Amino acid sequence: MEEIENTFEQFELNRQLLNAIADAGYTIPTPIQQKTIPLTLQGHDVLGIAQTGTGKTAAYLLPILMKVKYAQGKLPRCLVFAPTRELVIQIDKAVGELAKYTDLRHVALYGGLGPKTQIEAIQAGVDIIIATPGRFMDLYLRGDIGVKDIKIMILDEADKMMDMGFMPQIRSILEVIPTKRQNLLFSATFPEKVERFSYEFLEFPTRVEVSPQATTAETIKQRMFTVPNMQTKINILEYLFKTGEIQKTIIFTRSKDIADKVFEALKGAVVPKGEIRVIHANKGQNTRINSMDAFREDAVKVLVATDVAARGIDIEHVTHVINFDVPLIYEDYVHRIGRTGRANNVGEAITFLTPPEEYHIKKIEKIIRMEIPRELIPIDVTIAPTPFDENQAMLLEIDNQRKKEDPNFKGAFHEKKNPRAAAAKKKALTSGKSGGGSSPKSSSISGKKYGFSKSNKASKR
Ligand code: AMP
Secondary structure, eight states, rough: OOOOOOOOOTTOOOHHHHHHHHHTTTOOOOOOOOOOHHHHTTTTOEEEEETSSSSSSHHHHHHHHHEEEEEEESSOEEEOOOOOOOHHHHHHHHHHHHHTTTTOOEEEOOOSOSHHHHHHHHOOOOSEEEHHHHHHHHHHHHHHHOTTTTOOESSSSHHHHHTOOHHHHHHHHHSSSSSEEEEEESSSSHHHHHHHHHHHHSSOEEEEEEEOOOOOTEEEEEEEEEOHHHHHHHHHHHHHHHOOOSSSSSEEEHHHHHHHHHHHHBBBTBBBBGGEEEEEESOOOOHHHHHHHHHHHTTTEEEEEEHHHTTTTTOOOEEEOOOOSSSSTTTHHHHHHHBBBBGOOEEEEEEEEEETTTHHHHHHHHTTTTTOOEOOTTTSOOOOOOOOHHHHHHHHHHHHHHHHOOOOOSSOOOGGGGGHHHHHHHHHHHHHOOOOOSSTOOSSSOOTTTOOOHHHHOOOO
């Protein structure tokens, strides 16, 4: 049985970086990381065509952190340029997170505030500078930045940099920094002007690209349902099959376990046994190929799959894609739904989300530059009560998301520290009450909060 090797371990990064990657919650490298990291480690110049949301920042940061390795001397060895202050701050934050177990020093240089603190940080010694070209050049011309040790230069969002008129500054920077260096250029789009500049900037670059569809095909109708828990997702799925709303369908899940659960719930009861298959990394390569062939030939109507297993499947005429879970690698949303509506066939993508998945769908909506229409849960669908453990796991996830966005947020999730309250809540739940919430601030995820209609709850079957 063949397992797909797709982990960060394969890149042979050092332990400090691997630990930081684990802390960041990354388990599987995104496609751009998969392609960029080895090339950059080998010293190639890289031209990356990738948008925000693809994991491109870590794709270039991880190998350069591996190369710059530890604090050394006073002068910077790596320069990262980005067009806006916000992006510079965001990249600097990512450096902080990924380099947290190293002693590497990094500083963000951007305009809009006095340069004093930035200059002091440079003078104290720095390994990596993340800057807008304008502010960098100002400080360089004042004599505040020594550039003779620069060995790596990265341009992020080069297309935007050009649109914003930064090219003269970039050219001046290229004139003053050492010519013997490694260069990486990332751009969301690749118009001719970026292509021309890439010839100037990069030496024998390797081009890596992740699928350019930022906007989802117009032939795909998208909608989503917010639900309180996983069982309700299954209930809606059953409903959609029973009412004949969906036919030839791929159902994507976040993990192998969930894929198996969905498969078991539908098999026989909702979809005839022979017409549904599940594919994930635990299924042998042959089983996966057989299932896909059967699906392609219409013998199988429903495929339940994880993203890893489904990568690279080229199947036409799928009428529906169900995102049973919101993908955590946001680019996968575009990949997943791209499987329906191909070649001008109208297709539909339906996404189910629990409260913690709101966080991710918002990021996806930003990437696809549209809001996915939300629908109320159909009245005939039973809204299942949320099991205690699932509720706790969701609350914890939401807390972690808030902490990620706001480092000062202390967390409203006290259950762990308060085993008595947790035990009392468990008792209340097992005695028949649904939802539940031990803290007066409402740590429960109630249907009301997420806008379910009363009629659903009344219509339990
Ligand atoms: P970027 O495209 O660099 O702006 O990254 C988009 C988001 O994906 C950021 O929130 C990253 O923290 C996250 N991210 C990057 N790499 C991974 C990964 N391998 N797995 C999960 N999330 C990731």
